[in-house]
Structure formats: structure tokens, C-alpha cells
Amino acid sequence: MRFEDIDTTIQTLGEAKIPSPLLQPTERGGGTYFVDDDERILLHVNQKEVAELKKRDLPAPAFESAGPRRKIYFDPSKLRCALVTCGGLCPGLNDIIRSVVLELHHRYGVKHICGIRHGLQGFIPKYGHSTVDLTPESVVSILDKGGSILGSSRGDQDIEEIVDSLERMHIGILFMIGGDGTLAAASKIADAITTRGLKISVIGIPKTIDNDVYLVARSFGFDTAVDIATQAISGAHNEAEAYPNGIGLIKLMGRESGFLAATAALARQDVNFVLIPEVSFDIDGPNGFLDNLEERVTQRGHAVVVVAEGAGQEFFLDRQTQHDASGNVKLYDIGLLLKDRILSHFQERGIPMSLKYIDPSYIIRSLPANSNDRVFCSFLGRDAVHAGMSGKTKLVVSHWNNHFVHVPMDQVITQRKKVDPAGKLWATVLEATGQSSLKNPTSPNEE
Ligand SMILES: Nc1ncnc2c1ncn2[C@@H]1O[C@H](COP(=O)(O)OP(=O)(O)OP(=O)(O)O)[C@@H](O)[C@H]1O
Numbered sequence: 001m002r003f004e005d006i007d008t009t010i011q012t013l014g015e016a017k018i019p020s021p022l023l024q025p026t027e028r029g030g031g032t033y034f035v036d037d038d039e040r041i042l043l044h045v046n047q048k049e050v051a052e053l054k055k056r057d058l059p060a061p062a063f064e065s066a067g068p069r070r071k072i073y074f075d076p077s078k079l080r081c082a083l084v085t086c087g088g089l090c091p092g093l094n095d096i097i098r099s100v101v102l103e104l105h106h107r108y109g110v111k112h113i114c115g116i117r118h119g120l121q122g123f124i125p126k127y128g129h130s131t132v133d134l135t136p137e138s139v140v141s142i143l144d145k146g147g148s149i150l151g152s153s154r155g156d157q158d159i160e161e162i163v164d165s166l167e168r169m170h171i172g173i174l175f176m177i178g179g180d181g182t183l184a185a186a187s188k189i190a191d192a193i194t195t196r197g198l199k200i201s202v203i204g205i206p207k208t209i210d211n212d213v214y215l216v217a218r219s220f221g222f223d224t225a226v227d228i229a230t231q232a233i234s235g236a237h238n239e240a241e242a243y244p245n246g247i248g249l250i251k252l253m254g255r256e257s258g259f260l261a262a263t264a265a266l267a268r269q270d271v272n273f274v275l276i277p278e279v280s281f282d283i284d285g286p287n288g289f290l291d292n293l294e295e296r297v298t299q300r301g302h303a304v305v306v307v308a309e310g311a312g313q314e315f316f317l318d319r320q321t322q323h324d325a326s327g328n329v330k331l332y333d334i335g336l337l338l339k340d341r342i343l344s345h346f347q348e349r350g351i352p353m354s355l356k357y358i359d360p361s362y363i364i365r366s367l368p369a370n371s372n373d374r375v376f377c378s379f380l381g382r383d384a385v386h387a388g389m390s391g392k393t394k395l396v397v398s399h400w401n402n403h404f405v406h407v408p409m410d411q412v413i414t415q416r417k418k419v420d421p422a423g424k425l426w427a428t429v430l431e432a433t434g435q436s437s438l439k440n441p442t443s444p445n446e447e
């Protein structure tokens with residue numbers, strides 16, 4: 001989809017008529033930066049692209065800016081809010097929970113905030129998960145904990161039952177923190193709310209260790225993931241350098257998008273091969289991965305390989321496709337396949353070597369956020385609160401062109417963000433690694 005086809009209109013529950021409590025000067029002094037609904041951030045930054053639209057008499061598409069509004073929709077003294085975290089873990093989940101709770105409680109005076117346990121399961125009575133009261137006291141020391149204090153789950157749940165539950169709890173704003181699946185569920189929940197004529201705002205906070213949510217330039221936890229992945233790469237490099245013909249093979253998360261593998265490989269310029277889902281490669285053949293690896297190892301004495309979990313899935317085509325509880329395709333382990341193929345390749349050629357396989361995937365996504373991500377989560381969580389309090393709904397708080405913005409939920413779930421094989425990130429990876437196309441002239445995969 002082209003940017004000019006994106007509908008950036010944000011839905012509201014009704015007119016915001018209540019003066020924001022943030023208008024009152026705080027005891028500490030200092031003001032609040034209020035944002036008007038007509039403050040907008042252009043989707044395009046490239047002047048040429050904007051000029052092109054002008055030539056065609058098209059308006060340049062722009063997102064609504066996030067931030068506190070002068071008028072709010074909900075009466076804070078009566079409002080009840082709920083938070084839920086779904087899908088895979090990600091560094092920063094607790095930071096988001098904390099910033100949402102603190103902003104609601106201290107700045108808006110909302111005293112009833114409820115944590116839903118174990119993702120969407122928490123709404124469904126048959127699972128028996130109790131809710132958690134979220135207060136400044138209960139979130140005071142959660143930042144040093146990884147994971148999510150609310151827990152998570154995968155698996156479809158009945159949307160009508162979820163809305164029944166929201167009605168029972170008299171929720172006014174639901175904050176849903178999760179990836180593409182969660183945001184798809186959030187969109188359906190928002191639609192069911194509208195059909196019932198209820199006044200419940202649904203605000204999405206995009207979470208993805210893969211950094212793959214469309215129209216979200218940066219997602220929380222990604223910076224931390226790159227940091228920890230870089231340490232794994234550093235370890236693999238040390239291991240590889242220490243032994244004759246040493247090879248360090250690291251598998252990183254990235255189902256359909258190789259941002260983590262590509263970015264972490266650039267953080268230390270000692271990776272020789274990066275394999276990502278967006279760029280196909282051959283394992284065998286004169287220009288395939290194994291021959292290239294052999295050349296590198298025999299010439300330089302060691303090599304470091306980073307593979308994203310979704311890379312090379314075409315090598316498992318003979319196997320049945322399986323799905324997890326949420327309907328996501330279960331990936332076959334490309335790391336283990338490469339490990340076996342590397343070992344047998346060097347053995348067949350009679351070349352002694354030492355291979356170390358490192359898979360830090362679950363360590364990376366379950367650890368606490370780094371400082372940079374914490375600051376980012378603080379902005380994101382607070383802007384999610386401002387959006388909900390002003391009566392906006394069915395939106396995702398995103399970061400775009402260095403600004404926090406509101407993106408309609410349905411636009412975010414139309415597709416995944418992917419590494420552009422013709423773009424700067426991948427070109428820089430190729431420059432830094434020096435790896436070739438890893439494709440044979442007439443590749444068996446292309447036939
Ligand atoms: N299209 C959909 N409609 C309704 N519910 C959905 C849909 N897709 C996913 N869900 C539900 O949303 C929740 C989270 O989805 P999922 O497990 O795919 O994780 P996610 O949010 O995509 O996060 P991640 O991709 O980071 O793991 C699950 O309970 C899942 O059943």
C-alpha cells in the first residue's frame with residue numbers, strides 16, 4: 001500500500017468536553033505541553049515525494065500527533081481502566097505498564113486500574129485467572145523484572161465474551177499491549193464495542209521484538225534486544241577466534257522480518273554472514289552458503305554467522321506446516337539445520353573445525369529493558385493514556401519520523417514491516433560482512 005492510500009482518520013467515542021486536570025498547575029510548577037488534534041506529522045519525509053503528491057494534487061498524508069489534549073472525554077473520578085499484555089514477551093512490557101498506571105493515577109486521578117492476567121485468557125471466566133489491582137505501589141519496583149507482571153498467552157478467545165467481560169468490569173479504557181495478532185484482536189474488540197453502542201476506548205501499544213509492526217518506525221524493546229544480541233555475537237566471535245577454524249553460529253528471533261539480525265550484526269562489525277527471511281540464499285552449490293563459509297574459514301581461520309529464525313524456511317518445504325495456538329506458522333529450526341549442514345560439510349571435506357551454536361532468543365526477549373528503551377516506554381505509555389482519556393479509540397500509539405503519533409489500528413494490521421533488500425540497512429549489512437549474494441546462477445530454489 002502507498003502512503004497516500006492510508007486513511008489516517010482517528011475514531012472518537014464522542015466530543016471531549018471535560019477540561020483536562022493537566023490544565024491545573026502542578027505543585028512542582030511547570031506546564032504541560034498540550035497538543036491540538038490538527039497537529040500532524042507527515043508520513044513522507046522525503047521532499048521529492050511530497051512534491052510529487054503536490055503535482056498530482058494529492059494532500060500529503062499525515063498522522064495525528066500524540067500527547068495530552070485540553071479537553072478529555074472520561075470523568076477520571078468514575079473511570080475504570082484495564083491493561084493486558086499478549087503474545088510473546090518483550091523487554092519493556094513492565095515499563096509500559098508502569099508508565100500507564102503512573103500517568104493515569106497521578107496526573108489524571110484515575111484510581112481504578114485493573115491488570116488482566118495471561119493475555120486474552122484473562123477476560124474469559126473459564127480460565128479462572130483473577131485480575132490484579134494496579135496502583136503506584138504495586139508497580140513501584142517492577143522495572144527490574146523482565147517479562148510481564150501480568151503474564152501473557154497465545155490462542156484465540158471469543159471476542160463477544162471479551163466485551164461481556166469489559167462490560168461486567170465497567171471498563172472505560174482498555175490498553176492492549178501486543179504485536180500484530182493482539183492489534184488484530186483489539187480491532188475486533190473495538191468493532192464489537194461499537195456494535196453494542198458502548199463507550200469503551202481501545203488503545204493499542206505495539207510490542208514486537210522483531211520490530212515488524214507496519215507504520216511503527218521503532219518499537220519498544222528492540223534497542224534492548226539489539227544490545228543483548230550484540231553480546232551474544234561478541235561471545236560467538238570470541239569462541240570462533242579462540243579455536244582453529246572456529247565458527248560461531250547465532251540464531252536470533254525474527255519470524256518474517258530480519259531487523260534484529262541485520263541491526264545486531266552492524267553493532268559489531270565482526271559478523272561474516274547474515275541470513276534473514278527477506279533475502280533467500282542457497283546452502284549448497286559454488287556460490288552457496290557452505291562453500292562461502294569454507295572459503296572464509298580456511299582463509300581467515302574463523303567466521304561468525306547470524307541467522308534470523310525465519311530465514312531459509314524454504315529448506316523445510318517437505319515438512320508439514322504447523323501453527324501455534326494463535327495461528328502463527330511454527331517455524332522450523334534453521335539454526336539447527338545450518339549447524340548440522342556445516343558440521344557434515346567440513347567433515348566431508350576433511351577440514352577440522354570447531355562450531356559453537358548459540359541461541360539466545362528467549363533470554364533476549366524476557367530480560368528487562370535498557371535505559372534507552374525505558375525512556376521510550378515512558379513516552380509511549382503516557383501518550384497511550386492521553387489518547388484514551390481524550391476519548392479516542394481503535395488507535396495504536398506509534399513512533400514515526402521521530403514523533404509520537406496516533407495510527408488507526410486497522411492500518412497497522414494490513415501488513416508487516418520488513419527489511420527492504422534494496423534498502424540502506426541491507427546494503428550496509430552486505431558492505432559490513434562482505435558476503436556475496438549466496439545464490440547460484442540457476443538456483444535450485446528458483447527453479
Ligand atoms: N486475527 C485475529 N483475531 C482475533 N484475535 C487474534 C487474531 N490474531 C491473533 N489474535 C489473538 O491475539 C493474541 C495475541 O496474538 P499472537 O499470539 O499472534 O501474538 P502477537 O500479539 O502477534 O505478538 P507477537 O507477534 O509478538 O508474538 C492471541 O490471544 C491471539 O489468539
Ligand SMILES: O=P(O)(O)OC[C@H]1O[C@](O)(CO)[C@@H](O)[C@@H]1O
Pocket residue numbers: 087088089179208209210253254255309324365
Ligand atoms: O515461542 P513463542 O512464545 O511462541 O514465541 C516465538 C515467537 O515470538 C516472537 O518472539 C514474537 O514475539 C517471534 O520472534 C518468535 O517466533
Ligand SMILES: [Mg+2]
Pocket residue numbers: 087179180181328
Ligand atoms: Mg505476531
